[in-house]
Amino acid sequence: MKYGYLIALSALAFAGIGCAAPAGTQGVAQHDHAAHAGHAAPAAPVTAPAQRWATDAPLREGMRELREATELLNHYEMGHLDDTQRDNAVAQIDAAIKHMFAHCKLKPEADATLHGLLAKFIAGANAARAGKFTKAELQPMQDALGQYPQLFDDADWGKDAE
Numbered sequence: 001m002k003y004g005y006l007i008a009l010s011a012l013a014f015a016g017i018g019c020a021a022p023a024g025t026q027g028v029a030q031h032d033h034a035a036h037a038g039h040a041a042p043a044a045p046v047t048a049p050a051q052r053w054a055t056d057a058p059l060r061e062g063m064r065e066l067r068e069a070t071e072l073l074n075h076y077e078m079g080h081l082d083d084t085q086r087d088n089a090v091a092q093i094d095a096a097i098k099h100m101f102a103h104c105k106l107k108p109e110a111d112a113t114l115h116g117l118l119a120k121f122i123a124g125a126n127a128a129r130a131g132k133f134t135k136a137e138l139q140p141m142q143d144a145l146g147q148y149p150q151l152f153d154d155a156d157w158g159k160d161a162e
Contacts, residue, residue: 052153053110058103060154063145065096066121070141073128077138086128093125113151120144 072089075081081089097118106114120140127137149157 055152055154062096062100069093090125090128117144
């Protein structure tokens with residue numbers, strides 16, 4: 001199975017993320033996200049840039065998947081879904097994040113900002129996986145979804161929401 005991936009995600013979530021490499025060490029837009037687990041720093045507040053970061057198709061698709069999975073977990077938290085449906089939502093989060101890590105090509109600063117958002121989904125997925133998902137884990141995920149259009153230029157974000 002994907003235990004190494006899950007361990008890396010867990011490490012990022014529990015370390016508080018801020019998983020960009022130190023300034024000056026990221027010379028290319030595409031880099032190995034899994035390698036960040038070893039040098040995660042305490043989370044810093046995610047602040048909006050003067051101009052929103054550009055997005056690419058993998059980022060936009062991944063965020064839509066995360067929004068859908070978060071909505072499912074919202075229904076689970078309210079008691080409307082069973083554990084199998086919760087596990088399916090967690091798998092959707094894992095797949096979306098893995099796809100974004102593998103395919104997003106963002107500037108280093110945008111990438112670091114994205115990691116700050118993704119940490120909230122990783123933490124929520126880990127809590128759900130452990131059977132400890134409550135509003136306390138759901139709210140940061142919903143907050144990250146609210147921050148996304150403030151931080152990233154995704155013209156269709158509001159148009160495609162249900």
